[in-house]
Every structure is written in structure tokens, then in C-alpha cells.
Amino acid sequence: MKSPREIFESFEATAASRNRPVCLEEEGPALSCVDLLERIRRTGDRFKAAGVGPGDRILLKGLSGLPLLEGLLAVWACDAVALPADATLASAEIERIREDFLPRFTLGPGSQGTLPLERTRESAGSDPLPPGTSVIKLTSGSTGRARGIAVGAAHLEADGWRIIRGMGIGPDDVNIAAIPLAHSYGLGNLVMPLVLQGSPLRFVDAGLAEPLRHALSMKERCVFPGVPALFEMLARDSGAAFTPRGLKLCLSAGAPLRRGTAAAFKWRYGLPVRALYGASECGGITFDASPEGNAAELEDGCVGTALPGVELRLEGEEERVAVRSAAVAHGYLQQAGSTGDGEFAQGWFRTGDTGRLDSGGRLTLAGRIGSLVNVAGRKVNPREVEQVLMTLPGVGDAVVVGMPDAARGEVLVACLVVRSEVTREGVMAHLRRDLAGYKLPKRILFLGEIPRNQRGKIDRGEILRIVESADRPDLSR
Structure with missing residues (x-):
């Protein structure tokens, strides 16, 4: 069973073979693989000196972009478990996460880019985690409290390689990092390609249209993992359109992509938006890898075919989408008062989605079990x-x-x-x-x-x- 430390060691191996800029920002110098690795090592050493040890849960709050990336890899360098929270959560929401998941330390933003570490508890959480757990992904529960998913290093690695190979993302392809790294989508499409093969990240604030348009106009080969709201903004925004020069792939996940949004973006920029369907519990599931890349324009809910290594089936009268792959997580943490629509059973993850498969294996989502x-x-x-x-x-x-x-x-x-x-x-x-x-x-x-x-x-x-x-x-x- 792979350990969290082995994710960090994968990045060490990447840095040894690819000393090139991997973290690009609108302002400030670019960081090379070696520069980033040295920052992570220093931060990890500081964490160890503060008492962070194997298996400790570390809550990462209020962090995004490069500080979150540095914090994640420093936690894994200590063989500890990362608990990344959305940077926009309110204090009361962070307190509920502390109550539910019992992190031993909390990592937050500090002055001048520092990452101060606060001891939250004297001992580790009371419920043991499955061996190899590297991250606790947070997802919405039906009761309103966050639900925790125990995800192992092997699961993260399997999902990362699936994304890389299924979408043809190369080591020199720059990922436009406009989505949060703390979310499952960001971990699979941004963090792991950097760790596994050194695919650079160009950080950009998704809330600012002009910097995003500027990043998407870069001449280097680049990939844009976005969400429907960003594509809608870019397609219909009254501002000047960007000129896609190196942009080779646009993909949308995180929410249903409407036909009108996909068609409007393609009409304005000449590039299709390819649908990606995934879940926090199992990473990427399907992707529109068709030559035209127009599945989302044909029908609302059409999300392409299974990614490499994914087995897909529809179960029961409601045709519930079920997934089996090497990226299916260990399972949910046992939390009082937290429930959701998904289920783990015998290596399969049964999503809360219903759908239908056509003769070519293309999946169209029809709705939610609980809806x-x-x-x-x-x-x-x-x-x-x-x-x-x-x-x-x-x-x-x-x-x-x-x-x-x-x-x-x-x-x-x-x-x-x-x-x-x-x-x-x-x-x-x-x-x-x-x-x-x-x-x-x-x-x-x-x-x-x-x-x-x-x-x-x-x-x-x-x-x-x-x-x-x-x-x-x-x-x-």
C-alpha cells in the first residue's frame, strides 16, 4: 500500500529529471521544479520539528494556489494526511470540520507567504484511517455537514495517470489553474499531473475575467480545466474575446455543462468544450474524447465515454451509475449525522447519479437518486x-x-x-x-x-x- 510520503517522493523524482518552470503566476518569478522542491522540503522540515508525524491529520484552511500546493506536498513529505478545505469557507464551517474530523494540526495563511502551523489537538483523531490514506476529501452530505472520503496515495496516482493518458496531457503542457486545488477536480487535473510528470501550472484568479483571458492567450501549449460558469462567462462576457494561440484542450467538470454554453463558447473561440464527469469518491469517470469534442453540444448531460481503466455499469430500475477502477477510494469516514447518496461496495462506487449508455458506450446523465x-x-x-x-x-x-x-x-x-x-x-x-x-x-x-x-x-x-x-x-x- 502506497504511503503519503511516496507522493512526495514521486515529485522528487520528477524534479530530478525536469528542472524547468512549473509554477507560473501573473506577477512574480516562475518557480522551477527544483525551486519548488526546496521550498517544500524546508516547510516539511519545519512541520516535523513542530511534531507532525506519520498519520497525523492536517487541516489546510484559507489556502489556495501556490501556498496550498506547497502545504499539500509538505504534509505528504511528513507522511501525514492532508485535509484540504475550500479557501472560502467561513470560520463557523471550519470549526464544524475540526469537530467532525479532529485534525491534530491546522495550517493556514500567514504574512509574506508563510504557512503557520497551529496544534489543534494533542493526539490524533479517534477513528483510525485505512492504511495509505493520504487525503481526506470533503464533499457535501445530505444533512448539510461535510462528508469525509478517505483517499489513498495509490488512488490519487491512478486518477492522475488516467487524466494524463485519457486526455493526452503532456509534461510540457501548461495547466491553467483557475479551479481550486483543494477540490477533487483540482487534485486530479492540476496537482497530480505536476507531481507525476511536471506539467506546469499557470495560477490565475478565476474571479477576474481579464487575467483569465490573458492566461488563455498564452502561446505555450496549454490545457484549461474549467467549470461551466467560467465557460459561460467567457462565451457571453461583453469584454474582448481572447485569442487562443497555444490552447489545445478545454474541459468542463464540477457541474452539468449546458448545450447552450458549450455551443456559445465554440462559436466565439472555435474550440469545443469537452465534458468530464467525475466524483470525489473515485476521480475521473468519463470524458468526451471524440474527434469532434461536441458531446455536450448534442445533448444536456452527455459526458462522453469511460476513461482508461474505468469500468462502468448502470444498476437497478433507476439505472444508477456505478464505477469500478483503481482510483475508487477506501470509503467514507464514519461521521455521526452525515449521509449522502453514494455507496461503496466490493470495489465499486455507486454514485448518486442516474443515466443511460448508448451503443458506443457514451454516458448521458439523467438525474440524481436523491432528487x-x-x-x-x-x-x-x-x-x-x-x-x-x-x-x-x-x-x-x-x-x-x-x-x-x-x-x-x-x-x-x-x-x-x-x-x-x-x-x-x-x-x-x-x-x-x-x-x-x-x-x-x-x-x-x-x-x-x-x-x-x-x-x-x-x-x-x-x-x-x-x-x-x-x-x-x-x-x-
Whole structure:
């Protein structure tokens, strides 16, 4: 069983063979493999002197970009377990993570780029981790508290090589690092290609359109792992379009990629956005490796074929997506009050997604297990209604949710963002042509935008709050 230390040793081997710039920023000098390695060694030595030892859990909070990369690899150099948290989490959320996962140390941002280490507990967490656990990935639980996934060094390495080989990412290809390294997507597509083969990172603040456009215009061969919200911004932003010179691959993950977004980006820049489907529990699952790269433009939810080494099947009447590969994690940590839709069983991970496979092995996601709405005893998949809504001219975005109802148990509520005049009557007439009566929304709300989180995923909690308070005149018309 590989240890966390072996991830660091993989980077040591990479640095020995490739002393070239690997960390590029908008401002400041580039760091070579050797420069970065020396920084990591110094930081790791400081951690060991502070008492960090094998198996200790280290919470990384408030960190992003190069400091997070340095912190991650320094933790692994100590043979310790990284617990990376989203840099935007509030103090109360960090405290809940401390309560649930019992890290022995907390690593946070300091002045002038330092990484101060704070001892949080005198002893390690009470529940033992599976052998080889290198990172505890945090993912949303259905109760609202984060759920922890024990991921081993071998799992991270398997996922990294799968991404590299399945997408044809070379050692000299620069990854545009606009997504958070703390998330599973960033670990698999940014951190591990750097560790395993020295693929450089160009750090950029995704919240600033101009620096992102500038990075995407670089002449060196580069890859852009993004989220739908970034591609939507780049496709429809009123600012000047960038000129893709070295950009060879655009991929989108983290949230469903709409057909309209993929088509608008390709129309403006001449490059397809290739869909990538994955999960924190098992890394990359499918990818649109077709010559055209247009799966996302053909149908909402189409996410390509299985990546190398991934076995895919649909289970049960609901056709639940199940995955087996060398990257499937050890499993969930046992946490009181935390549940989710996924399940681990006999080397397989059963996702919370439903889907269908065509004759060529291409997967199209249909919805979520936990998202089915029970309307008077009849199950409705909100995604089916959303797909019909998106075919109505003038509709730019749509989300359908279920809300409690005294008479029917639950009813559907549609939230729409429109780009031209669309009426409730027109929406309902459009839906009646394609859907059974029990699948029609009871209410329709027109919003300025659909709330989304940093990864571009729909913030369903905020959607529900909006729906519950929709008697306010500024939320509907």
C-alpha cells in the first residue's frame, strides 16, 4: 500500500529529471521544479520539528494556489494526511470540520507567504484511517455537514495517470489553474499531473475575467480545466474575446455543462468544450474524447465515454451509475449525522447519479437518486423538466425543485433566467407539448440568475430559500 510520503517522493523524482518552470503566476518569478522542491522540503522540515508525524491529520484552511500546493506536498513529505478545505469557507464551517474530523494540526495563511502551523489537538483523531490514506476529501452530505472520503496515495496516482493518458496531457503542457486545488477536480487535473510528470501550472484568479483571458492567450501549449460558469462567462462576457494561440484542450467538470454554453463558447473561440464527469469518491469517470469534442453540444448531460481503466455499469430500475477502477477510494469516514447518496461496495462506487449508455458506450446523465420528486405518488425527475424548459427560446437557465405540498406531498417549482420576453403562459404551453400533466410545475419564478457555488454547481439550498420567500415582489413577475 502506497504511503503519503511516496507522493512526495514521486515529485522528487520528477524534479530530478525536469528542472524547468512549473509554477507560473501573473506577477512574480516562475518557480522551477527544483525551486519548488526546496521550498517544500524546508516547510516539511519545519512541520516535523513542530511534531507532525506519520498519520497525523492536517487541516489546510484559507489556502489556495501556490501556498496550498506547497502545504499539500509538505504534509505528504511528513507522511501525514492532508485535509484540504475550500479557501472560502467561513470560520463557523471550519470549526464544524475540526469537530467532525479532529485534525491534530491546522495550517493556514500567514504574512509574506508563510504557512503557520497551529496544534489543534494533542493526539490524533479517534477513528483510525485505512492504511495509505493520504487525503481526506470533503464533499457535501445530505444533512448539510461535510462528508469525509478517505483517499489513498495509490488512488490519487491512478486518477492522475488516467487524466494524463485519457486526455493526452503532456509534461510540457501548461495547466491553467483557475479551479481550486483543494477540490477533487483540482487534485486530479492540476496537482497530480505536476507531481507525476511536471506539467506546469499557470495560477490565475478565476474571479477576474481579464487575467483569465490573458492566461488563455498564452502561446505555450496549454490545457484549461474549467467549470461551466467560467465557460459561460467567457462565451457571453461583453469584454474582448481572447485569442487562443497555444490552447489545445478545454474541459468542463464540477457541474452539468449546458448545450447552450458549450455551443456559445465554440462559436466565439472555435474550440469545443469537452465534458468530464467525475466524483470525489473515485476521480475521473468519463470524458468526451471524440474527434469532434461536441458531446455536450448534442445533448444536456452527455459526458462522453469511460476513461482508461474505468469500468462502468448502470444498476437497478433507476439505472444508477456505478464505477469500478483503481482510483475508487477506501470509503467514507464514519461521521455521526452525515449521509449522502453514494455507496461503496466490493470495489465499486455507486454514485448518486442516474443515466443511460448508448451503443458506443457514451454516458448521458439523467438525474440524481436523491432528487426525484414525489408528486401525488408519481416520481418525477426534475432534470427531465429542466431539459424541456431549456428548449424554449428565450430561456437561458432553468432549475426545477420539489417543495412540500399538503395535497400532493410535493409539487414542482421551476426557476428560470430568461434573455427575452417569456411568459408563464408560454412556458406552460411549451411544457404541455412534451410532458405529462403530473410533471408540470405548480409555480414558475423568474430570477436574475441561478445561485451557484464556486465550482459552478447549483446552490440548491439558496434556491429553496428563494422559493420559500417568493412572495416578495422582486423575485417573481
